[in-house]
Amino acid sequence: MSPTTQMKSTQAMVNKPQLQLGSQGKAVLELEHLLTKLRIYRQPAKGIFNKAVESSVKLFQFRVFLPADGIVGPLTWQALYTEAPVNMPVLRLGSSGEAVATVQEVLRISKHYGGKIDGDFATLTEKAVRAFQKSFGMEADGIVDRETWTALSQIPRSYDPKTFLT
Structure with a gap:
């Protein structure tokens, strides 16, 4: 995709309406089709943002x-x-916080990390990131960038819908 095409498609995304429970129309139909393509939504598309759509979005x-x-x-x-994933921080040795803890959790699930989930990107986490990257055929630089976040998002994680009830 050329930079101009990418910029236009990014602008198109930004110009999309906010959707939530109760929304209706073409944008909801589009949302349902995108979720269906990702094999997350398995209902007939009706253009109505109902509980099933909301659960799929979550x-x-x-x-x-x-x-x-x-x-x-x-x-x-x-x-x-x-x-x-979008808007994720680049993480490396010395980083800390919730995003690092998330990486550690996913690396534990993928059997690349056996340390504590403490949110500190120390040597053990860096080693685990390198091993994970290598297993995905990526450059094993130990830095969690967009490509690594994308690979991490492919690891199935436990999802408990009750956690997200409003």
Whole structure:
């Protein structure tokens, strides 16, 4: 995709309406089709943002490390179109915080990390990231960038819909 085409498609995503429970219309139909393509939504598309659509949105958001609030805003639209996490921080040795803890959790699930989930990107985490990257055929640089976040999002994680009830 050329930079101009990519910019136009990004602008189109940003211009999408916010959708949530109760929304109706063409944008909801489009949302249902995108979720169906990702094998997350398995109902007939009706253009009505009901509980089934909301549950599918929450699952998708969870998979791409977005807050699973069931509201489709600009970041969710962008993630739907790119089929990848968006707006994630680049993490490396010395990073810390919730995003690092998330990486550690996913690396534990994928059997690449056996340390504590403490949110500190120390040597053990870096080693695990390198091993994970190598297993995905990526450059094993130990840095969690967009490509690594995308690979991490492919690891199935436990999703408990009750966690996201509002």
